[in-house]
Amino acid sequence: MSYTAQVILAYITRYKQAHDGIAPTIREIGDACGVCSTSNVVYYLDKLEAEGSIRRGDSGSSRCIEVVGGAWIAPKEVGA
Helix, strand or coil, rough: CCCHHHHHHHHHHHHHHHHCCCCCCHHHHHHHCCCCCCHHHHHHHHHHHHHHCEEECCCHHHHEEEEECCCCCCCCCCCC
């Protein structure tokens, strides 16, 4: 997993912990993780999904991101 993907996964996990399981939007992820393009955020989300780290709902909504493992246990702190 690339460094940027690790940072994004850690951010999603922390966000969900702080917001009762609600996932951040693609724009929020990009702003927080220093990824300027929303298409690049989608690229990393696709990679995380392919690796089995996250699942996304059929609607494609960024608020439907589920961290695999369910408890949103933060991965080793990366870029915190």
